[in-house]
Amino acid sequence: MTNKICPVMLIRVLLFIKMLKKNIFNKIKLIEYYKLINYNLIYNNIAINRYKKDIFEISEDKAKNLELLKNSIKNQKNCNLKKQAKNIVFSDGNPKSKIMLVGEAPGASEDEEGLPFVGRAGKLLDKMLAAINLDRKKVYISNIINYRPPENRRPTDEEIKKYLPFITKHIEIIKPKILILLGSTAMNALIGNDVVISKMRGNWIEKEFGNCKTSVIITFHPAFLMRQPAQKKMSWIDLKMIRDKKTKLKI
Numbered sequence: 257m258t259n260k261i262c263p264v265m266l267i268r269v270l271l272f273i274k275m276l277k278k279n280i281f282n283k284i285k286l287i288e289y290y291k292l293i294n295y296n297l298i299y300n301n302i303a304i305n306r307y308k309k310d311i312f313e314i315s316e317d318k319a320k321n322l323e324l325l326k327n328s329i330k331n332q333k334n335c336n337l338k339k340q341a342k343n344i345v346f347s348d349g350n351p352k353s354k355i356m357l358v359g360e361a362p363g364a365s366e367d368e369e370g371l372p373f374v375g376r377a378g379k380l381l382d383k384m385l386a387a388i389n390l391d392r393k394k395v396y397i398s399n400i401i402n403y404r405p406p407e408n409r410r411p412t413d414e415e416i417k418k419y420l421p422f423i424t425k426h427i428e429i430i431k432p433k434i435l436i437l438l439g440s441t442a443m444n445a446l447i448g449n450d451v452v453i454s455k456m457r458g459n460w461i462e463k464e465f466g467n468c469k470t471s472v473i474i475t476f477h478p479a480f481l482m483r484q485p486a487q488k489k490m491s492w493i494d495l496k497m498i499r500d501k502k503t504k505l506k507i
């Protein structure tokens with residue numbers, strides 16, 4: 257056997273070492289680049305969802321889902337509305353109902369009693385429901401916001417954004433066949449921002465909230481009707497549409 261190194265072999269080894277060095281150098285450069293662009297933050301398998309609050313998975317147990325939802329709302333951090341309110345105003349009525357109503361936010365009476373629509377606007381709502389042979393035990397009622405805004409002011413866009421995942425989940429849990437949105441805050445939050453209630457009311461909109469497909473109708477808020485009684489005739493048209501839909505869907 258000869259100890260001589262064949263030149264071709266030597267060149268190959270040298271080329272291999274050079275390629276290896278280049279490869280390692282490139283890898284180091286790539287790692288540095290990934291660090292620079294915060295690769296882990298962007299491409300981590302666990303998605304960072306800054307906008308959608310994934311509260312919990314809905315199970316078959318409606319009562320349990322509602323309890324979990326209520327606790328999620330109660331356990332929120334840094335909520336000024338919650339800090340200033342006396343009670344959470346979660347819902348009233350029958351969770352098995354196929355008709356759900358969503359208002360804006362609790363007022364003083366609702367904050368006191370922990371129930372939605374029990375003040376003056378609530379009394380008018382009861383009359384509106386009675387006019388189409390419904391009452392609050394036959395429907396399910398909630399609000400976009402679950403704590404009273406101070407001085408009954410309108411909830412801010414930021415507050416609505418914060419509570420939107422909760423009311424959306426609430427609708428998904430109840431799975432109504434008919435969803436009645438009372439007033440422009442509920443309409444803007446759940447349907448979209450660029451619409452005017454006077455144009456949107458009195459129409460059926462088919463909408464999906466998660467796996468809940470529902471027929472949505474927008475109508476005037478009872479507090480608005482107390483200020484503008486002339487609009488009650490429009491509200492009556494909407495109520496009759498709800499009555500007819502109820503019959504059609506055999507609810």
Ligand code: URA
Nearest residue numbers: 359360361362372373
């Ligand atoms: N107005 C609302 O929108 N909701 C209530 O619960 C009471 C008044």
